[in-house]
Structures are given as structure tokens and as C-alpha cells.
Amino acid sequence: MVTLLENPLRVGLQQERIPEPNIIVFYGASGDLVKRKLVPALYHLKRERRLPAEFTIVGVARRDWSHDYFREQMREGVESYSDGIGSEEVWRNFAEGLFYCPGNMNDPASYQKLDQLLTELDSKRGTRGNRVFYLSVAPEFFPEAIQQLGAAEMLTDASKTRLVIEKPFGRDLNSAQVLNRVVNQVCKEQQVYRIDHYLGKETVQNLMVLRFANAIFEPLWNRQFVDHVQITVGETVGVEDRAGYYESAGALRDMVQNHLMQLVCLTAMEPPNSLDADSIRAEKVKVLQAMRLANINDLDYSAIRGQYKAGWMKGKPVAGYREEPGVNPKSTTPTYVALKLLVDNWRWQGVPFYLRTGKRLPKKVSEISIQFRDVPYLIFQSAAQQANANVLTMRIQPNEGVSLRFEVKMPGASLRSRPVEMDFRYGSSFGVSGGESYDRLLLDCMMGDQTLFTRADEVEAAWRVITPALVAWDAPADPDSVPQYAAGTWEPSEAELLINRDGRRWRRL
Ligand code: BG6
Numbered sequence: 001m002v003t004l005l006e007n008p009l010r011v012g013l014q015q016e017r018i019p020e021p022n023i024i025v026f027y028g029a030s031g032d033l034v035k036r037k038l039v040p041a042l043y044h045l046k047r048e049r050r051l052p053a054e055f056t057i058v059g060v061a062r063r064d065w066s067h068d069y070f071r072e073q074m075r076e077g078v079e080s081y082s083d084g085i086g087s088e089e090v091w092r093n094f095a096e097g098l099f100y101c102p103g104n105m106n107d108p109a110s111y112q113k114l115d116q117l118l119t120e121l122d123s124k125r126g127t128r129g130n131r132v133f134y135l136s137v138a139p140e141f142f143p144e145a146i147q148q149l150g151a152a153e154m155l156t157d158a159s160k161t162r163l164v165i166e167k168p169f170g171r172d173l174n175s176a177q178v179l180n181r182v183v184n185q186v187c188k189e190q191q192v193y194r195i196d197h198y199l200g201k202e203t204v205q206n207l208m209v210l211r212f213a214n215a216i217f218e219p220l221w222n223r224q225f226v227d228h229v230q231i232t233v234g235e236t237v238g239v240e241d242r243a244g245y246y247e248s249a250g251a252l253r254d255m256v257q258n259h260l261m262q263l264v265c266l267t268a269m270e271p272p273n274s275l276d277a278d279s280i281r282a283e284k285v286k287v288l289q290a291m292r293l294a295n296i297n298d299l300d301y302s303a304i305r306g307q308y309k310a311g312w313m314k315g316k317p318v319a320g321y322r323e324e325p326g327v328n329p330k331s332t333t334p335t336y337v338a339l340k341l342l343v344d345n346w347r348w349q350g351v352p353f354y355l356r357t358g359k360r361l362p363k364k365v366s367e368i369s370i371q372f373r374d375v376p377y378l379i380f381q382s383a384a385q386q387a388n389a390n391v392l393t394m395r396i397q398p399n400e401g402v403s404l405r406f407e408v409k410m411p412g413a414s415l416r417s418r419p420v421e422m423d424f425r426y427g428s429s430f431g432v433s434g435g436e437s438y439d440r441l442l443l444d445c446m447m448g449d450q451t452l453f454t455r456a457d458e459v460e461a462a463w464r465v466i467t468p469a470l471v472a473w474d475a476p477a478d479p480d481s482v483p484q485y486a487a488g489t490w491e492p493s494e495a496e497l498l499i500n501r502d503g504r505r506w507r508r509l
Contacts, residue, residue: 019446021054022130028137029059035077041438070100111152150186200437234361243326288461303469305334311487338495360487366396
């Protein structure tokens, strides 16, 4: 059993962790994610002295770039998407460990060439054969890349090599199962790191600490006291320049199957036996196995999709989804999803989990709110003319923190109550906000800690939950049948109805 001191989460909180010398290979190195997020996150770790001196990055993509051009591109990424280069000396030292290897993912020869470069770098930079292969490519290339890495025997040594797979992992249950089989043919589950960057967010990790390191919440965390749970992940951005991917994904695949499902799991799971990766992941899988859409025969009662139409954001007019570049003018792809889920187990029987996420909503906000039951009988007059149930809100972003809403007496002669909030903010308590999730995830992967990555059965179980909605929405449909919401508003009226019908309301954020 892992003791608390050995435990990776605790060690992560208490000590600076430095991984073994290693090489990270980024497939898709000319893409946005590497430039905007991954390399800036690694450079941040470098500046924080969290990387070993030998640490090396190799970018792989089809473009015919030189090592130097790759370095320039990455520098641009760090300058534009993080807090900058800082000391030139640190950058020089980091850039000396950046290499580029042009290659075509379908071509076995390019894997040989890469393998050769990695072996040379092992002796030149002392990286000892430790490798992380990070697939930051379009999902349709995952199987090919994994099979080729397997055929080139680059993942054979399970103690030294790891495979990181970006989302989406498959596009439905069946394709996720096929992909898992491909992965299992070439490496062991202990080598596989399926990324969900939401798990790297500080407040998401704090959810476990809040629940399991405090005695006061857990006794209330069940059907006896909780009326319902609302999870909102709102974005102000539209589809941006990602129509090619987004048109075939939509909000259900892009956000719900991964990020929102993880948030539900961490909210609903039982206390794990210990904090090791498999205990936690086993509890999350149990939640997913018990979870279902509230009504699979009539999706109006459990799954609503929507699409943004033209509207206003921050006083400026913005285009509707169907007018965005690269989007089919008759597209039925959802940019908004609201779900009502139930978890069939002793703790949660009958407690609805309402989830919503969308693009072009009025606010960028991610939060989980636990809405407690009303008092059985209200003897006071309330300013709101009704009992205000207690609400515990975990803000994932922005203003990371936790707040508890409860009633107090309003000053004055009459005995009237009004809700107030008790608020904890990461920023004010610790002087820092949540931090970037990729830093944490990349570090964990280099350290061999799988806690914040999804396991094969977990990813499949999440697909199973949303399958009825996927099937219904993938079927050809009259574009007019897709509910619309104006950009800059919260949801289509159908999604209001989903929750209002139960006598509840979406939180106004
Ligand atoms: C990504 C989705 O996984 O998460 C994007 O593909 C979305 O469409 C993004 O914008 C949201 O992440 P965050 O961290 O900005 O909430």
C-alpha cells in the first residue's frame, strides 16, 4: 500500500519533484498545441528548476524544418503564450535541448530515423533511453502512429518508455475500444497516459482534498442532503479556426465525454482506499458504470443540444456557428450541450446531475455547484420570498476557489433572512492562482504518475454514458431541428426547460 509520504499527490504538494533525464517526443510538433501550450509549459518547468539538466525535446512533423527553425518557433510560442523567456541564459540552455526530426507518420523509415536520433541524443545528452512519446496529432492518426511505434519497437521497454495520447480518445464507444486494443497490442497500460487537461487544473485536484481531507462535507455529500448538482463549463470563444475538427466532434465529444465527465466522477465518487492512481481510477469507473442519461427514450428529458447563432459578445457583433469559416451552412453539430444524468447507486439514487457546456456563452466559467435540500419548513421571512437552499460551489476557473452560500439575518428590526457567501480564493490565500494544467500533467507523466490520466476502462465507460445522445445526434437531421441560442446568451430555451421542468433553475453566473 502507498503510504501518505510515498504518495505522489502528497509528495507533489510537499516537495519539488524532478524527473529522471528523459526525451519528450512531440508528434504534431508544428501544430498549435505544442507551440501554445506544451513547450511553454515545459519552459515554465525549466524556469522553476523542475526539469533535469539533460531534459530534451524532439519535435516530429511533416514540415521540413531545421533544428534552428523549430527552436525559433518554440521561442515564439513561449514569448506569446506564457510569461515570457525571462533569462536569456535559461532559454539558451533550454533551446540546446530542442531538436526537430521531419517525418511522415505513415512511413516506417521515418520511425527508424527518429530512433537513430534518439539513440544519438541518449549518448550526447545523457537521457538514458527514457522516452515519452506524445501524440499531439489529429485523432485519426493515433492508430497509425501507435502501430508504427510498436513495429519499430520503440515502446518495448515498459520501464523506460511512455505514450501520451491527447483527446479525443476515439469518437464513440466502438472506436475507443478499437483504439484501446491497438494501444494494448504495443504497450502495457502502465505506459499509457490519456490526457484530459481538466485533471491538471488545481481546483479539480482540490475537489478530492476538499471532500476527503475535511470531515464536515462528506456526511452531507449524498441523496439525503443534496438536492441536485450543477456543472457548468462555459466558454466565450466560438469555434475559432478549428472547424475542420469541431464539425465532426461537437460539444458532446469535445467537452462532455472527457472534461465534464471527469468533473462528475470526482464529485460523485466514493472515497478511494488510497491515493494511488488505480484506487482513484477504480472509484471513478464505478461512478461511470452507475451513470446514465435520465431518460434514454426521450432525449428532450435528458439531453439537449444547441448551436450558437449570430449575436453580441462584449458589445461586438459575432457570427453564428454556421457562418464561421469551414463550417457547413447546414451543420447540425452542437456547440452547446445540456444533460441530465442520474447515478444509480446508494449515495446518489434520485439526485440529478445537470451538466451544461457551450461556446459563445456570456462568460468563461467552469464550476461545480452542490445544491443542498431546502430546510424542511421555513419559519423566517426571506428577502427572496422563498427558502434559499445552501449551495457549495467549486470554481474551477476563473477566480479559482470554493464558496458556500448560506442564510443570515438581515440587519434591522424585522427577522428577515438573506443569503451570503463565504468565499475561499486561491489567489488571496496562496498568492497564486491555479497554475497551468499542462505543467502538472507533463511532470506527472515524466515521473510515471498516472493518477491524473484516464484509464482504458474509464474512457470507454464515459463513452457508454453519452452513447444514446451521440447516436441520436449523429443521425442526419433537419438543420432547423437543432435548437439555436444567440451568441452571448446562456442557452436555448429547450435547455431551460430541461431543468425548469423539474422545478429547478440553471444558476445565473
Ligand atoms: C479543449 C477543447 O479540450 O478544451 C476546446 O477541445 C476548449 O474546444 C478547451 O476550448 C477548454 O479548455 P479550458 O482549459 O480553456 O477550459
